Amino acid sequence: MxxxxxxxxxxxxxxxxxxxxxxxxxxxxxxxxxxxxxxxxxxxxxxxxxxxxxxxxxxxxxxxxxxxxxxxxxxxxxxxxxxxxxxxxxxxxxxxxxxxxxxxxxxxxxxxxxxxxxxxxxxxxxxxxxxxxxxxxxxxxxxxxxxxxxxxxxxxxxxxxxxxxxxxxxxxxxxxxxxxxxxxxxxxxxxxxxxxVYPSLSPNRLGGKGEARLLAVREEHKKDTEFCKKVSKAAKVSNSKELNAFLSGIVNGLPLCLYTFCPNTQRLEKKLFLAVKEWRKNVEIRSGEVERKVSFTPDFTNCVKLWLAAKSFNIERKEAVVLEELEERMRKIFGYERSKEALISHELAKIKEEAEAKKKELNKWKLLRTLFSGERISPSFDRRNFLAHAGLEYNVTELRYS
Structure with missing residues (x-):
C-alpha cells in the first residue's frame, strides 16, 4: 500500500x-x-x-x-x-x-x-x-x-x-x-x-512503578472485587520486563537488545485482541444508556507501539546474531539517527577488527573482555558502560568466529 x-x-x-x-x-x-x-x-x-x-x-x-x-x-x-x-x-x-x-x-x-x-x-x-x-x-x-x-x-x-x-x-x-x-x-x-515523518518513539515504559495492565476497571465498579480480579487476570502483561528491554533497545540504540528481547508479534497481537474482546464484553447496554465498565490503559497503547515496531523492523528473537546481519539491520533502523548509528557502527567495527585478528581463539564463545585485555575494563557489569558501548558491554557480550 x-x-x-x-x-x-x-x-x-x-x-x-x-x-x-x-x-x-x-x-x-x-x-x-x-x-x-x-x-x-x-x-x-x-x-x-x-x-x-x-x-x-x-x-x-x-x-x-x-x-x-x-x-x-x-x-x-x-x-x-x-x-x-x-x-x-x-x-x-x-x-x-x-x-x-x-x-x-x-x-x-x-x-x-x-x-x-x-x-x-x-x-x-x-x-x-x-x-x-x-x-x-x-x-x-x-x-x-x-x-x-x-x-x-x-x-x-x-x-x-x-x-x-x-x-x-x-x-x-x-x-x-x-x-x-x-x-x-x-x-x-x-x-x-x-x-x-522522522523516526520517533516515546520512552514510556510498561507498568510504570507497578504491574503492567492493558485494562482497568472504572472507578464506580471497583467495589466489585470479583469483577476486578477477573478483568485484572485478563489484562495482565506477564512479559513486561522483556518488552521494556526491547523498548530501551530502540530508544537508546542497543542493537543486540532488539534481537534478544524482540517480542513474538503473533502472541502479542493475540494478547491485544483478547484485551479488546474483554473490553467489548464489558460494555453494558440498557434503556437509553451505553456504559463501558472497563477502560483501556496507557499500557495497552504502549504494547501496540512495541508490536508495531517489532512487526515493521522485521526481526525475530535470537540469542546469537551474525555480525553482518546486525550491521545491515542497524543501518536500516537507526540510519536517520546519526549519533546512534555512529556509536553502533564504531562499536561493531571495533569488535569485527578484534575478531579478525584473534579468530583462531574464537572457536567457542568468549566474553569481549577477554579479547580486549589490553584495555582498562571494569571487572563487572557497569550500566554506564552498557549504554556507552551501545549495549555491547564487555562483561555480558560474547563472541564466536564461525
Missing amino acids: RSILVSSWGKPWRTGGEFSWKKVEYRLKETSRTSRSSLPVLVEHIKPERIVIVVLDTVAEKICSNYQKLCKMVEERYLDFIQKELEILEEVKVIVTPGVGSFELKFKGEMMDFYHYVFFELSRELIGLEKQCEVHLDITHGLNFAPVLLHEALENILGILAYTKNIKFSIYNAEPFIPETKEKSSLTIHRIEYRD
Whole structure:
C-alpha cells in the first residue's frame, strides 16, 4: 500500500434522516465536485489505495442487544451514506470508535478509550504501508476531541513506522460552510501541513512503578472485587520486563537488545485482541444508556507501539546474531539517527577488527573482555558502560568466529 486517506467524521444526518451536511462545491486545485462531503474530491485528487473513515459510536440513535451490533449498525449507516449519497465506488473502511456524552443515547466511559482504540485499529491498517508511502489526514468533518486525538495517534504511529519507511504526511481542511449565506458556496480544501515523518518513539515504559495492565476497571465498579480480579487476570502483561528491554533497545540504540528481547508479534497481537474482546464484553447496554465498565490503559497503547515496531523492523528473537546481519539491520533502523548509528557502527567495527585478528581463539564463545585485555575494563557489569558501548558491554557480550 503506497497511500492511505484517513478522515475524521461527525454526524452527516439529523435525527429523523434529514442531512445536516449540505451540498456545496468542494475544490482542491483543479478538482471540484458538488457534494455533502470533502471526501469525493480528496479521493479523486489523491487517488489513495486505502480509505479509512473514523466515526464515533455516539451517533447511534437506538439501542441494540449488544455493543458489537450497535457498532455494526453505525458502520452500515455510514457505508450507506458513502456509497449512495457520495457515490464513492472505492472500498472504504469505517472504524467505529468509543465516545462519551449524552445524545440520543447516553454514553458513559473514559474519553481516552477513543485514543487507545483508534491507535490499535490504525496500527493494524498502517502496518501494510510500503517503504515509500504517503499518508493523508482530512479533518474537515471532525468534531470535538476526535480530530485532535486522531492526529496525535497518527503522529505516534507514523513516527514508529518511519524507522523503516519514508513517509510523507499531509493534513487537509476545507473552509467552513456558512448556512446563512445566499450565494452558492464554493469551499476550498487547503493542505495545511505537508512534511516528512522522522523516526520517533516515546520512552514510556510498561507498568510504570507497578504491574503492567492493558485494562482497568472504572472507578464506580471497583467495589466489585470479583469483577476486578477477573478483568485484572485478563489484562495482565506477564512479559513486561522483556518488552521494556526491547523498548530501551530502540530508544537508546542497543542493537543486540532488539534481537534478544524482540517480542513474538503473533502472541502479542493475540494478547491485544483478547484485551479488546474483554473490553467489548464489558460494555453494558440498557434503556437509553451505553456504559463501558472497563477502560483501556496507557499500557495497552504502549504494547501496540512495541508490536508495531517489532512487526515493521522485521526481526525475530535470537540469542546469537551474525555480525553482518546486525550491521545491515542497524543501518536500516537507526540510519536517520546519526549519533546512534555512529556509536553502533564504531562499536561493531571495533569488535569485527578484534575478531579478525584473534579468530583462531574464537572457536567457542568468549566474553569481549577477554579479547580486549589490553584495555582498562571494569571487572563487572557497569550500566554506564552498557549504554556507552551501545549495549555491547564487555562483561555480558560474547563472541564466536564461525
